[in-house]
Amino acid sequence: GEQQPYCCDMSNKSFSHHSSPKKHQCIHSGERPFCCEVCGKSFNQKVHLKTHERTHSGKRPFCCEACKKSFSQQGHLKTHQRIHSGERPFCCNVCNKSFNDQSNLKKHQGLHSGERPFYCDVCNKSFSDHSNLKKHQGTHSGKRPFFCDMCNKSFSQQVNLKRHQRIHSGKRKFCCEVCKKSFSQQGCLKRHQRIHSGERPFCCDVCNKSFSERGHLKRHVSPHT
Template identity: 45%
Template sequence: EAPNTCRECGKSFRYRSALVSHQRIHTGERPFRCQDCGRRFNRHSNLITHRRIHTGDMPYKCPDCGKSYRVRSTLLRHQKTHTGERPYRCEECGKTFRHSSQLARHQRRHALKHKHPYPTCGKSFSNHPRLAKHRGVHAGEKDYPCPDCGRSFNHRSNLLVHQRSHLKQK
C-alpha cells in the first residue's frame, strides 16, 4: 500500500495533507466554519470561496467584457461565450454545446424521447400524456370541433389554423 492511500476507497495522494482532506469525504467532517452564517466546509479553500458571498469579492474578471466572478471556473465557463468554442458534442445528433451541463441536459431529452413508444407505429413520446394523445390519432378521435362550422380536428393546432380560414372569409 502506498504511504498516502485512503483505506476507505484506495485512492492515493502525493501529499499526506491531500489524503487528510480527502478522508473528510468519507467521515463527513466539516471543520471549516463560516463566521458570518455558520455554514461548514470540508476544505479550507471551499470556505474561502464561500466567504466571497459575504464580502462581495469578485476576483476573477473577464478581460473581454469586464464581468467579474467569485470562482475561477465560472469565469472560464463564461469566456467560452466570447470565443464561440463549443467543445461538447452529442454523439447521437451531432449538436455542439459550450458547457458540459448543456450537453447533459440535451442528452436527457434524447433519452426521454424514446421512453414511451406507441406499439403499432413505433413513434416515441417523452411522456405518457403525449402518448395517450397520439393514441387518439390511431383511433380517429377528433376532440377539437370548430365553433363556427362544426368540423372536428385531432389537434388543437389544426383547429387554430382552420379557424383563420373563417376570419379570411369575413
C-alpha cells in the same frame, strides 16, 4: 510518472502531498469542519469555504480580459471565456450537439432521455432541470420581481419581461422567411407561419376538426360541452 506515496485507505486514491489524503478522507467520513461565520453553512475543505464566503462579501477576483466581467469563482470565469473563444467542449453522444458548459449538456441530454426528475410540490408537474422548476414555481408563489421600467408591469420571469419590453422598443426580430413579415415574439411568428404551411395542430376530440391556433379550438369546443 511522478510518484504519489500518500494513499487513501478507503478508495486507494493516491496523492503526492501528505496533507491531501486527510482532505480527501472528509468525503468518506462526511466531516465538514469548515464553517461559514455568516450563515453557518459547513464544508469539508477550507478552499470550498473560501469560495462560499465570496457570496457574502461580493468579492469577484476573477476577471475576463476580453470584456472585464468579473466572477467569484475561477470555474465560472473559464466557462464565460468560452463565449469569446467559441469553444464548446461538451458534446452530446446522441446528436453531437456541443455546449460550452457541462450543466447545459446535462439539461440537453434530458431531452433525449425524457427524464424529468424535478417535481413541483404544488401541482406535481415535472421538469428536466432544476432551473425550469424554479421558474415554474414562481407561477404558484405569485412573486413577480421583474418590473418594466416603462409601464411598471411586473413578471415572474426575466425572459417574459424581455419579451414584453419589445412592445415598447418596437423590436421585431423574428422574421417570416416566406413573406418577410416580422414579429416581436417567436410564438407569434410560429402562429403566423401556419398560414403558409397549412398546419392545424389543435384537434377537437369530439368531431376531429382541426385548427391552427389553440384559442380557435377552445371557442369551437364550447358548443360540444
